[in-house]
Amino acid sequence: MNFDMNLDTGTIFGVAGMIVFGIGLFGALSVSDSLRRVLALKLCGVGASFILIVAAWRGPAMPADPVPHALVITGIVVMVSATAVALALIRRIHSLENGRDV
Amino acid sequence: MIDALVLFDLVLALAIIGIAAGVLILRDAFAMIVCFVIFGLLSALAWVRLAAPDVALAEAAIGTGVTGALLLKTLAHLRGRTLSPPLRVKGGLVVNAALCALVTLAGIGVFLATPIGGAGLEGLVAQNLAASGVAHPVTAVLLNFRAFDTLMEVVVLLVAVVAVWSMERGIARAPAPVMGEVYAGFARLVLPAAVIVGAYLLWIGAIAPGGAFQGGAVLAAVGLMLLITRAYTPLPAHRGAARIVFVIGTALFAAVALFVAQGGRATFEYPAAHAKSLILIIEAVVTISIAATLAALFHGREPVAVSVRETRA
Incomplete structure (x- = not known):
């Protein structure tokens, strides 16, 4: 294994992305509030995006690989759709619990 | 001899991690959502540094802007409900934290061991x-x-x-x-x-x-x-x-x-x-x-x- 730590932009944000993913995973497992849990899962998603973007990075002077970029853009749109549905579920559950449902 | 831009990256990465933790820690739901929006914008900034301006635009506009609006609207629906305390220290929490730390460390290890910049x-x-x-x-x-x-x-x-x-x-x-x-x-x-x-x-x-x-x-x-x-x-x-x-x-x-x-x-x-x-x-x-x-x-x-x-x- 090759662990030579050259501190460049890719390494810094790759590690940061992993930590953000870990924070999100911990939140999704531990938090009881539904709204906060949705946000924790979104943290996981953004952390994974970090890894994809770092994988596409080719250094400051070179153009990056466009394919992972396209994948992440697709992921962002899918994530907003999933979030919208999750939030609608939360609103409906809240409305059912409070007897405001019709 | 750390480059000024690398220093900027380090500070930005630390800010991103800190604010991500803030999303879980902050008690007030409104502050939590604001924290998440700031997190998204800082992530977009980091992606500009990683030569991904398209993704940064999409994250700022959709992942942060539209999502933030959706979250605030949902919060308006839930208003009057007291948010449960974000994290209560109990046995399960420690186990969760330990497991997630293991997963994160393993991920970082794999990431650092993987050669970057291979043929894509x-x-x-x-x-x-x-x-x-x-x-x-x-x-x-x-x-x-x-x-x-x-x-x-x-x-x-x-x-x-x-x-x-x-x-x-x-x-x-x-x-x-x-x-x-x-x-x-x-x-x-x-x-x-x-x-x-x-x-x-x-x-x-x-x-x-x-x-x-x-x-x-x-x-x-x-x-x-x-x-x-x-x-x-x-x-x-x-x-x-x-x-x-x-x-x-x-x-x-x-x-x-x-x-x-x-x-x-x-x-x-x-x-x-x-x-x-x-x-x-x-x-x-x-x-x-x-x-x-x-x-x-x-x-x-x-x-x-x-x-x-x-x-x-």
């Missing part, structure tokens, strides 16, 4: 860019080389709006916040500019960072402002038109894909002479669909449900 697909994309019809590689991947993914992505948005409309049917109407006159004046000034920015992002996507999703999100922001300022109120009579707008992007995209598949070409294999026009037409229509769908996801309930309830009451 950028060579193939660059070779075939001339045949794609557009000059910007990310748009070429999204609308040409991997257009099927993008079609499915638009379908996912469509499914989301169908699901939200179905689920919100039973919800009692929440008291919608009314914005003051200053805000309405602000909207009148900003809306035309936002429309131009959205259209520009769509057009520039052919040669530079931008494109249908980023432009669509900016136009969706226009829709959100129209909804918030009550400049536009969705009525049951508009339901048919709204449905057509939601579907038209997917329908035209699929129709073009199938239409070009003749004379020995496969689906999505645009004829070289018309590739740019076809891509721009698809993008323009998809942008309108995306904008309308995102605005509808924010508005939530289907307009007809309101009228049924009102006549019953």
Whole structure:
């Protein structure tokens, strides 16, 4: 294994992305509030995006690989759709619990 | 001898991690959402540093802007409910923390051990860019080389709006916040500019960072402002038109894909002479669909449900 730590932009944000993913995973497992849990899962998603973007990075002077970029853009749109549905579920559950449902 | 930009990256990465933790730790729900929005914007900034301006635009506009609006709207629905304390220290929590720390450390180990900058697909994309019809590689991947993914992505948005409309049917109407006159004046000034920015992002996507999703999100922001300022109120009579707008992007995209598949070409294999026009037409229509769908996801309930309830009451 090759662990030579050259501190460049890719390494810094790759590690940061992993930590953000870990924070999100911990939140999704531990938090009881539904709204906060949705946000924790979104943290996981953004952390994974970090890894994809770092994988596409080719250094400051070179153009990056466009394919992972396209994948992440697709992921962002899918994530907003999933979030919208999750939030609608939360609103409906809240409305059912409070007897405001019709 | 640490480079100034590397120092900036380090500070930015630490800020991102700290704010991500803040999303879990902050007690107040409003502060939590604001924290998440800041997190998204800082992530977008980091992605600009990683030479991914398209993704940064999409994250800032959709992942942060539209999502933030959705979250705040949901919070307005839930108002009056006290948020449960974010984290209670108990045995399970320690086990969770230990497991997540292990997963994170393993991930970091694998990441550091993986050689960065190996051969990706950028060579193939660059070779075939001339045949794609557009000059910007990310748009070429999204609308040409991997257009099927993008079609499915638009379908996912469509499914989301169908699901939200179905689920919100039973919800009692929440008291919608009314914005003051200053805000309405602000909207009148900003809306035309936002429309131009959205259209520009769509057009520039052919040669530079931008494109249908980023432009669509900016136009969706226009829709959100129209909804918030009550400049536009969705009525049951508009339901048919709204449905057509939601579907038209997917329908035209699929129709073009199938239409070009003749004379020995496969689906999505645009004829070289018309590739740019076809891509721009698809993008323009998809942008309108995306904008309308995102605005509808924010508005939530289907307009007809309101009228049924009102006549019953």
